[in-house]
Amino acid sequence: MKAEITGDADGFLVKDGIGEKESLIEKAKEDKKAFESLMKDYVKVLYNYIYTRIPNSSDIEDIIQETLLSAWKGIGAFNYSSSFKTWLLGIANNKINDYFRTRYRHSNENLATFEDYPDEADFTEGSDKKSDVSRAVSMLNPGEKELIHLIFNAGLNYSEISTLTGIPPGTIKSRMSAIKEKLKKYLGEDYYG
Known part of the structure; x- marks a missing residue:
């Protein structure tokens, strides 16, 4: 009998119904090297997600390290009730919240507003278009x-954003539709041909 080989949503191979990712996750629960190998596939996703939320770039690496440490300590409890990426970004979200609580408590500064976050519209080509899109965003x-950042920079889908934020996927979809209309209005027909 031939093995059936397909792929999952994150690009991992699935052979006879057992995913490469699931196999790696199970190994990572007991083996540090397997955990490190698994995390190589998610470091960029983590960086992009944290980058969109933290205005101070020098703190991003610290939060990534704290997230990875918590993931290592907690991977044994991962039970597939959500995707691994959503679980990992949930840990990152908690670390980001800790960062702001600690920063606020120790410095008496106001929490950063979203306007303080870096504007990096990497989803278009060319500096003029990038600049135009950045202004529109x-x-x-x-x-x-x-x-916008969760979808285009962190690479999350509506279901993953729903799990992370508690907002129903249908609401996220309709909000994205309204956002696209706003951006279309701001940018003009040249960008939507």
Whole structure:
């Protein structure tokens, strides 16, 4: 009998119904090297997610390290009730919240607003288009900006964003539709041909 080989949503191979990712996750629960190998596939996703939320770039690496340490300590409890990426970004989200709580408590500064976050519209080509899109995104409200960043920079789908934020996927989809209309209005027909 021939083995059936397919792929999953994150690009991992699935052979006879047992995913390469699931196999690696199970190994990572007991073996540090397997955990490190698994994390290589997610470091960029983590960086992009944290980058969209933390205004101070020098703190991003610290939060990534704290996230990875917590993931290593907690991977034994991972039970596949969500995707591994969503689980990992949930840990990152908690570390980001800890960062802001600690920063606020120790410095008496106001929490950063979304306007303080870096504007990097990497989803277009060319500096003129990038600049135009960046300006258009800067005109959105903070919640709309965060949704744009979660989709285009962190690479999350509606279901993953729903799990992370508690907002129903249908609501996220309709908000994205409204955001696209706003951006279309700001950018003009040249960008939507």
